[in-house]
Amino acid sequence: MTDVRAQQVGTDGPGGQPATRPAGPRADGNGRSGEPLVSIRDLVKHFEIRGGLLGVSKVGAVRAVDGVSLDVARGETLGLVGESGCGKTTLGKVVLRLIPATSGEVYVNGEPLFRASADQLKRARRNMQVVFQDPYSSLNPRMTVGEIVGEGPLAHGLKSKREREELARELLAKVGLNQSHIHRYPHEFSGGQRQRIGIARALALNPDFVVCDEPVSALDVSIQSQVLNLLEDLQQELGLTYLFIAHNLAVVEHISDRVGVMYLGKMAELAGVMELYENPRHPYTVALLSAVPEPDPRRRRKRLVLKGDVPSPANPPSGCRFHTRCWLREQLGNPENCATVEPEFRDIGNGHRTACHWAEEISPETIQRAVQRQKPVVSAETPPSDAPAAA
């Protein structure tokens, strides 16, 4: 039984998909369907900066996540992108209540998570799991693979050691690892194998919702694709819902049904994956997409290089947080509301939401003009290493 399943995962050739998707209604490329599995409402996470003699007086706060609302539909993969420090990892941890939120609420299956009691929280944890970025630090080096994978079931009352081992073997096979390795320690495995162990651990409680926090960013490119394919296969087999956090736009484009773009702790844009990549409606998204490396060296690239650095999240700009670096605002002659009015995260049709006052002004022409306007930048032609979106 176990072996057969493993075979399925293992030999699933190119394009070979199970005929049916047990995931149930799955969001198509452009919108949502059904009840959301996870609803995030006005989520705020501020890290207080303390100072003073005793270190108890507050002197400020890093606004890592500053009012984010999102719905994740059952069975979909919601990609979340943004440059380093935009708050996407913090968002993932707060959503799982791994770190306490400052305000806001998360509903999982309609149940409020932050108001849950210790017992309710523990029950809720069975339903939501996490895969971390770093396959080296995310596994306890002093526990065997079997113990690591069996930890969740143990915490939830599976006391029999033999049953836990049985389950661990089954899960290892499911993620494509050798079952006889359950008595080995994490350091005996490669990065990709460790990431598979992390995935098996997350799946041990049979969750509906998995936060993938940059699960492939620390892996070699060839291993990345293997792990991504594994995640997709598991999603189809088990009907999982992913919140997929990443900074690699190509990876996100591949795996996501919908994609959200974060900037300085806020959502900048959210749309179906095709829609977002073909028809970005936020100047920041446009700049991000233009930074994606082009595989064809003969094609001339027109990169839109953003000026300056990301402002400090401890002291974000007024109005639209992006206005200090916005190419569109410049072109429109610095309209006042960009710097004074915080843009609403509005729906511009088809579930495409953007937080830009002037989203309708974005067109191939304005983008073209912005590219031409910018001073020639040497790095624009060489493969970028400083690009905000490059891995």
Add this chain to the structure above:
Amino acid sequence: MERVELNREGLVLPATAPNVAADHEEIDRTPVRTYWQLARQRFVQHRLAVIALVVLVVLVALAYIVPLVTGPLFGRTNLAKIDAPATLEAPLGYDELGRNTAVRLMKATQTSLTIGFAAVLIIVGVGSLVGSIAGYMGGIVDNLLMRFVDIVLSLPVLFIILMIVALFGAGNVWVVIIAIGITGWTLAARLIRAEFLALREADFVQAARALGAGHRRIVLRHMLPAAMAPLVVAAALGVADSVITEAALSFLGFGISSPEASLGNMLTNAQEYFYSAPIRAVYPGLVLVLIVLCASFLGDGLRDALDPRQRIGK
């Protein structure tokens, strides 16, 4: 949904890249070793630690067996043998009261080792309890506990110990142990707390929390083993420190006093004969140095042995 090509990476990968290593059918025959087997192998590689362990074991064996066999001989004076030279019966000769120096030295070593190890139990126990609570809870609890540690640290340790010993009975081994223990745990507490503060945010701890593991399991199974390195270092330093503190106490006449034997009071006695028989200070001094050195080498070896990421050579 097509399979990955990562085209935007600029890398063309075969879409048929095998998703899964095809090895899950066969059984890996390389021997599976348990945690403790692996730890032993890593420890054996640490040559100094092995030597230290051997020396310490010999020392402990002698210190606990010789007084057991000879009984009260260590304190028996014999006027006929004052300052008598070494014989087969007394390989280190006799002292100014005609006591068998070798037997007395072993009894003294026993006292000092008992004090060293027992005090270190208190030091490590209290230290890791306070340190792990402070580091795990953080916030106000951490602040309060650490300020308390600061207060304890700011006290003149030797003076406090002297006071405790004077109040509760000089010469009682257990009073000395407790006095050393309750003044010496601060370093261990600080080391553990610092480690816990970092570990609290570690991915594997967060993962355990996400799985629904309780506080006790997170602390005992995940964080404390990971904090083993500073704990072992604190213990090794603690043994050395306690033995030296006991020697200082006895030297000042507040620790263990004659006719009982300790390395400290043997040194005190020896100072009167510093010019006529300097060798009398060398014996207890040498044992003291041996204990302290062995404790720290052993600590080094244990720290490495208990870290599963350390490679096993050969």
